[in-house]
Amino acid sequence: MSKRFSLILVALLLGGLLKAQSFQNYFADTIQRLNIEAQASYFYGSNGVSNKFINHFITGDRIEKEDKDEAYKNLKSNNIFGADLNFSLNTEIPFDTLFGKSNMSLVVGVEMVEHADIKFTDDLFKLAFDGNKQFAGTYAQLGGTNINYFNYQQFNVGYIKYKKQHGKVAREGVKLSIIKAQEHIAITVPRGKLYTEQYGRDIDLDANYIYNSSDTLNKGLGAFNGYGVSTDLFSEFYLKNKDKITVQVNDLGFIQWNKKSIQMEADTVFSYDGVDIDNVFDLNDSLVADISQDSLLNLVTTDKSKGGYSIALPTLINVFYTKQLNAKIKIDIGAQYKILANYIPLVYTNIYYYFNPTFVAQTHISYGGYGLFNTGIVVAKSFKNKYQCYLGSNNVLAYFVPQSTYSSSTFVGLKMYF
Amino acid sequence: MKTKLRLFFIILTTLFFSCKKNFDTPSWDVEVLAPLVNTSLSLNDLLKDSLLETNPDGSLQMVYQTDLIDIDVDSLFKIPDTTIVEEFVVPLTSVVNPGSTFYSNDEEKELNINNGIELNYAKIESGFIDLEVFSEVKERVVVTLKILSASLNGDTLFIADTIEAATSTTPGYFSTSFDLSNYELDLTGINYNSTNTLVTKAIASLHPDAFFVQVNSGDKIIFNYKFRDVVPYYVKGYFGSQQYQFGPETTDFNVFNTIVDGSFDLDDVNVTLDFENGIGVDAQMTLTSFITQNLSNNNTATLSGSVINSPININRAQETYSVPEVNYSYYQKQINTSNSNIDELIEVLPDQLTYQGNLTINPLGNISGSNDFLFKKHPLKAKLNVEMPLSLIANNLTLVDTVEFDLAEENVRNIIDGNLFVYADNGYPFDADLTLDLLDQNNQLFKTITLINNRIEAAPVNLLLRVETPKMSVLKIPLSATDISELTLAKKMKLTVAFTTTAQPNYLKIYSDYKIDLKLVGDFGYQVNAD
Numbered sequence: 012m013s014k015r016f017s018l019i020l021v022a023l024l025l026g027g028l029l030k031a032q033s034f035q036n037y038f039a040d041t042i043q044r045l046n047i048e049a050q051a052s053y054f055y056g057s058n059g060v061s062n063k064f065i066n067h068f069i070t071g072d073r074i075e076k077e078d079k080d081e082a083y084k085n086l087k088s089n090n091i092f093g094a095d096l097n098f099s100l101n102t103e104i105p106f107d108t109l110f111g112k113s114n115m116s117l118v119v120g121v122e123m124v125e126h127a128d129i130k131f132t133d134d135l136f137k138l139a140f141d142g143n144k145q146f147a148g149t150y151a152q153l154g155g156t157n158i159n160y161f162n163y164q165q166f167n168v169g170y171i172k173y174k175k176q177h178g179k180v181a182r183e184g185v186k187l188s189i190i191k192a193q194e195h196i197a198i199t200v201p202r203g204k205l206y207t208e209q210y211g212r213d214i215d216l217d218a219n220y221i222y223n224s225s226d227t228l229n230k231g232l233g234a235f236n237g238y239g240v241s242t243d244l245f246s247e248f249y250l251k252n253k254d255k256i257t258v259q260v261n262d263l264g265f266i267q268w269n270k271k272s273i274q275m276e277a278d279t280v281f282s283y284d285g286v287d288i289d290n291v292f293d294l295n296d297s298l299v300a301d302i303s304q305d306s307l308l309n310l311v312t313t314d315k316s317k318g319g320y321s322i323a324l325p326t327l328i329n330v331f332y333t334k335q336l337n338a339k340i341k342i343d344i345g346a347q348y349k350i351l352a353n354y355i356p357l358v359y360t361n362i363y364y365y366f367n368p369t370f371v372a373q374t375h376i377s378y379g380g381y382g383l384f385n386t387g388i389v390v391a392k393s394f395k396n397k398y399q400c401y402l403g404s405n406n407v408l409a410y411f412v413p414q415s416t417y418s419s420s421t422f423v424g425l426k427m428y429f
Numbered sequence: 430m431k432t433k434l435r436l437f438f439i440i441l442t443t444l445f446f447s448c449k450k451n452f453d454t455p456s457w458d459v460e461v462l463a464p465l466v467n468t469s470l471s472l473n474d475l476l477k478d479s480l481l482e483t484n485p486d487g488s489l490q491m492v493y494q495t496d497l498i499d500i501d502v503d504s505l506f507k508i509p510d511t512t513i514v515e516e517f518v519v520p521l522t523s524v525v526n527p528g529s530t531f532y533s534n535d536e537e538k539e540l541n542i543n544n545g546i547e548l549n550y551a552k553i554e555s556g557f558i559d560l561e562v563f564s565e566v567k568e569r570v571v572v573t574l575k576i577l578s579a580s581l582n583g584d585t586l587f588i589a590d591t592i593e594a595a596t597s598t599t600p601g602y603f604s605t606s607f608d609l610s611n612y613e614l615d616l617t618g619i620n621y622n623s624t625n626t627l628v629t630k631a632i633a634s635l636h637p638d639a640f641f642v643q644v645n646s647g648d649k650i651i652f653n654y655k656f657r658d659v660v661p662y663y664v665k666g667y668f669g670s671q672q673y674q675f676g677p678e679t680t681d682f683n684v685f686n687t688i689v690d691g692s693f694d695l696d697d698v699n700v701t702l703d704f705e706n707g708i709g710v711d712a713q714m715t716l717t718s719f720i721t722q723n724l725s726n727n728n729t730a731t732l733s734g735s736v737i738n739s740p741i742n743i744n745r746a747q748e749t750y751s752v753p754e755v756n757y758s759y760y761q762k763q764i765n766t767s768n769s770n771i772d773e774l775i776e777v778l779p780d781q782l783t784y785q786g787n788l789t790i791n792p793l794g795n796i797s798g799s800n801d802f803l804f805k806k807h808p809l810k811a812k813l814n815v816e817m818p819l820s821l822i823a824n825n826l827t828l829v830d831t832v833e834f835d836l837a838e839e840n841v842r843n844i845i846d847g848n849l850f851v852y853a854d855n856g857y858p859f860d861a862d863l864t865l866d867l868l869d870q871n872n873q874l875f876k877t878i879t880l881i882n883n884r885i886e887a888a889p890v891n892l893l894l895r896v897e898t899p900k901m902s903v904l905k906i907p908l909s910a911t912d913i914s915e916l917t918l919a920k921k922m923k924l925t926v927a928f929t930t931t932a933q934p935n936y937l938k939i940y941s942d943y944k945i946d947l948k949l950v951g952d953f954g955y956q957v958n959a960d
Contacts, residue, residue: 071453079457142459144952211462211950212852285467285948 036343037363037371037391038399039180043105043116043173048399048426051098056382056406056418058355059090059133063413079140081414086133089155091353093381096125103171116171118186125162126325128381130155130353138205143214146207153203153218157353161195161322163266164232165241176249183246192237192266195225195322212284219278223320226271239266241324255333257345260326267321275315325352331359339365347380355379369393375405382406382418389422399426456958458845465849466949472819472939475828480684484818488938493684493815497784498675500708501808505668505790508551508659509541515631515652522646525566525635532633532650535577537618540625540656545669547624548616549799556609556659564592564601565648569636572603574652577628578615586612591636600649609659616666624666624799660805667799668710668790676785677718684815685778689725690827691927696820696936698772700764702736703814704743707755707807709800711793712743714811716786721779728777734769736762742792743809748802755807775817782813819939823859827927831868834922841913847953851904853885854946858896858937861885861945862927863904867919874923876915881905885945887931894937899946908953 055065064082067074101120107113134151143151169186203218225236241264248256331345343361348354359377366372375387389403402423404410409419472481472489480491517532525531542548562572570592579586586609592601618626631652635642706712716739719732744758766772791801855861863885865878881904888900908916930937 068455071455074455074457076458140457140459142461142955144460144462147462207462210850210852211952212464212948214463283464285464285950288466288468 036361037373037389037401038369038393040173040182042180043103043107043113045102045104045429046426047100047102047429048424049098049100050422050424052420052422053094053096054381054405054418054420055092055094056380056385056420057090057092058381058383058417059086060092060136060417061085061414062406062409062416062419065092065419066413074140082140083133083137085417086136088133088152089130090133090136091128091130091355091381093128093352093354094126096123098123106170114173116173118167118169118171118184120167122165122167122188123162124165126352127158127160128325128353129159130157132156143205143207144211146205147211148207148209151205151207153200153205156198156200156203158196158198159325159352160197161192161266163190163192163239165190167243169243177251177253179249179253179255181247181249181255184244186243188241188243188264190237190239190241190264190266191235192225192239192268193232193234194230194236195223195266195268195272197221197223197322214283216281216283217279218281220276222273222275223268223322224273225268227273229271236272237266237268237319239321239324240264253335257329257331257333259329261329262324263326264324265321266324268319270319271317272319273315273317274320277314323351325349325354331361341365349380354381359385373403375403377405380418382416385416385418387420397428399428400424454958456956459955459957460953461847461955462952463950464948465951466947468947469944470947471944475687475830476684483941487940487942489819489941491684491815491817491819493682493817495680495682495782495813496810497678497680497702497813498714498786498788498811499808500673500788500810502661502664502803502805504673504808505671505708505803506542506544506546508556508656508661510655510657510659511538511541512653512655513538513629515629517631517633517650517652519644519646519648522643524641524643525568526641527635527639528637530632530634531644532631534632535619535628535630537623538627538629539623540616540627542625544671546666546671547669547799548664548666549624550616550663550665551614551661552663553609553612553614554660554662554805557657558586558588558607558609559604559655559657560588560607561604561651561653562592562602563649563651563653564603564633565595566601566633566635566642566644566650567596568594568639568642570594570601570650571634571636572650572652573630573632573634574654575630575632577630578618579609579612579627580615581612594639609656663802663804665709665800665802667795667797668801668803670789670791670794673788673790674786675788677783678785679781679783682721682779682782685723686780687828687830688778688826689829689925691823691825693776693778693824693826694822694936695772695775695817697766697818698775699816699818700771701814701816702741702762702764703812704741704758704760704762705810705812706743706758706760707746707804708790708809709745709748709755709797709802710790711745711796712809713789713792714741714743714786715739715788716741716784718783718785719774720783721774721777722781722783723777724780730770730774730777730779732764732769732771732774734764734771736764736769745797745801746807748800754804757807775815820936821930821939822933822936823928823930824933825862825927825929827925829923829925831872831921831923834867834919836917836919838917841917843956844908844913845954845956846909846913847951849906849908850950850952851906852948852950853902853904854899855885855888855902856896856899856943856945857928857939858887858890858894858932858943859928859930860887862929864925865906866923866925867915868921868923869918870920872921875918876912878912879907881907887929890932890937894932894935895940896943 060082064078067078099120099122101118104117106115132152135153135156138151165188167186167188169184171182171184174181200218200220206215229236241262243261245259327347327349329347331343333343335341341363346356346358348356357377357379361373361375363371363373371391373389377385385406386408387405388407389401391401393399404421406418406420409416480493482490482492484490560574564570572592573587573589575585575587577585588605588607590603592603595601616625617623619628633650716737720729722729741762743760746758747756749756764771863883866874867876869875883904885902886900888896891897
């Protein structure tokens with residue numbers, strides 16, 4: 012009893028998670044067992060910027076001119092970039108452990124989420140990484156830009172229900188999460204263009220933009236800048252032919268950022284022709300301060316306020332069809348979409364090959380999402396029915412030809428049964 | 430079970446921290462082309478505002494005014510400290526009753542005023558009478574000093590006090606100091622026909638509470654009083670026919686301080702000597718010498734023409750007996766190019782003036798019937814007014830100015846290299862050649878900034894010699910990484926601008942709407958997130 016109680020306590024403290032990348036994909040549980048699982052994953056990708064460039068950017072390397080020139084070749088008029096970093100710890104506690112229910116498990120857990128998605132024009136990219144001189148005498152088109160970044164931690168509680176369908180054990184689950192929001196930045200530019208006069212004597216910005224940010228003075232893991240709720244749902248349906256359809260909805264919810272949050276907006280045509288000075292002989296630091304980033308931002312801001320606001324979370328909808336070809340081979344075919352996240356619908360297929368019941372390799376082929384064409388490979392291993400682990404990537408070529416691939420990911424999981 | 434859990438959490442922790450790696454910030458270079466500074470430069474920036482005036486036709490002229498002479502009451506005369514001693518020696522031995530006066534004497538006392546000045550009235554602004562009285566009477570004595578000529582609001586000035594009885598060895602003694610401020614002095618004497626003369630009355634009486642006393646022959650009572658630090662607010666009388674020398678006196682001429690080289694030719698110069706006489710005397714001034722000097726190149730020019738050594742007569746002011754008390758008398762003496770070589774004096778670009786002359790008051794004697802007057806606050810002044818219509822020919826007229834320049838390293842460290850462009854829209858009809866020097870904290874030159882094309886070209890003029898359309902010039906300042914680093918070391922920047930007018934040999938008027946619009950544009954490589 013004391014062991015059981017301590018496990019429940021650990022589970023309540025550390026929580027649990029339902030996630031698309033799941034052990035269930037590799038080793039389906041046919042009976043309920045008390046378990047703890049931890050998963051970590053990162054993903055980043057773009058449909059226009061190669062992994063090589065992104066790697067340099069993320070790891071803090073110097074971005075050379077040839078990196079930029081290479082990136083420009085693949086840019087389209089509109090491009091997207093997305094990134095996710097997730098860490099989760101969940102515990103599944105069969106109800107019979109608690110209440111004697113034989114077909115349900117309680118799931119509790121914690122999760123750390125960091126997400127960014129950007130929609131950007133090629134001109135914005137060139138402007139950011141090569142400056143405005145290249146646009147002398149022309150316009151840089153910035154309209155349609157959308158940048159979102161947030162991170163949060165959540166505590167969640169839910170259940171998984173096991174049911175028999177056509178001789179198979181199907182599962183369905185619900186999870187409700189309470190979110191502690193940490194940081195948020197969002198920039199939306201529905202209309203925007205920047206004109207640089209041929210000799211640089213004037214810069215004109217015609218822009219309509221909204222900028223939101225959580226409290227900039229309160230950052231870090233301990234920052235509590237808002238709260239929210241979200242829900243995850245999933246359900247498996249077995250068909251008569253033993254094939255399976257799985258439907259998942261993740262992160263259906265919102266975050267309310269607190270009153271210290273900032274909102275700036277403008278719908279204006281702003282012309283900048285230098286800092287006006289009365290005395291030509293006053294070329295000193297105060298002048299440099301006038302040309303500073305903040306002061307220029309203030310110049311193009313027509314409305315600035317503090318106050319709370321709410322955002323809807325990017326909600327993932329994932330549907331896939333699983334066909335068991337034989338005892339060794341299984342195939343998933345699916346599609347997923349993330350709403351409110353500058354996401355392109357992703358279609359994918361996974362092919363599983365079971366070398367034996369405790370060792371499986373999975374290949375992955377997909378197109379869409381934040382990247383283009385993706386190929387991946389995952390290996391999963393079960394040890395004496397007590398441990399399971401997996402390690403893989405849906406973008407395995409990113410490790411070998413980063414200059415020709417556009418997404419990168421790695422995920423790893425560990426599960427322990429009791 | 431415990432081992433399982435321990436292993437699980439070790440792996441978990443490893444996973445977590447491997448995912449949360451903190452990376453460096455990436456850096457990259459961008460090419461920025463942006464306006465930095467927008468400003469206008471006009472003559473008002475180079476010259477003091479007070480020096481420029483706009484003529485009705487919109488053209489500018491430089492004006493400069495400086496005081497040459499300021500004659501007030503201190504210059505004309507002073508009432509010197511005057512000490513008067515009045516000694517009474519008892520002629521016969523007698524017994525004096527308490528309260529009896531045994532000495533009373535009225536006297537006229539003349540103040541030490543010289544130079545032929547004959548005052549009949551003065552109002553005192555400040556001053557004192559210091560009084561000492563010695564008594565050899567062996568009983569208490571009441572002494573009184575009255576200045577019958579001095580009154581305040583109708584009351585005669587008097588000082589009275591008691592002197593203690595003398596002993597066989599020590600006389601009785603009393604001293605006091607009396608404030609004369611605001612007293613009026615009638616200086617016409619007892620019979621009202623004298624000048625510079627006060628009327629006093631000294632009295633000695635035995636104190637009413639004293640005992641009978643024997644006053645012996647030879648006993649003395651001495652009144653010793655002194656008029657000290659007397660400054661009149663107003664005086665009247667005849668101030669004499671006095672002649673004063675002034676100068677050689679040197680004064681700064683702060684018009685061309687920033688000009689260090691070159692030459693200019695003025696179409697016209699108008700100089701006036703303006704006199705303002707608030708004193709009730711006639712005056713005659715003669716300017717004997719007027720020299721301008723440029724201390725930088727030691728060039729001098731001496732004024733010649735009818736203005737030199739010619740007496741200038743200045744009429745007396747009139748007393749109004751109301752407010753204001755005085756109607757000034759004004760006189761203006763023109764000094765221009767037709768009666769002198771004044772343009773030559775200006776064209777040496779002087780920074781000092783040296784002048785010398787004579788001033789005679791009452792040159793015709795006492796023609797006012799001793800009604801000359803002088804209020805302290807209404808002097809006789811002579812001012813030099815210089816008006817230079819800015820219609821000129823300039824050749825390499827070089828102005829230098831040094832300005833504070835402090836550029837912090839953190840503000841420019843991300844700049845890799847590039848160029849600064851100065852877009853100058855010149856509305857003036859002169860070329861301007863620009864030189865920029867960086868100075869260290871000891872004002873020593875350590876770098877001259879390279880300028881590719883340092884000339885701001887003159888705007889063209891029309892047939893009326895007026896600028897219609899400004900002329901655009903582009904100055905390029907290449908900045909290497911070393912140059913940028915050296916900018917941060919500079920503490921001052923010396924700007925040297927040499928002007929040369931166009932359309933020579935015509936004189937060109939400078940109009941108030943002329944200006945140079947300057948725009949500084951940066952074209953440089955910039956490292957984003959430089960360490």
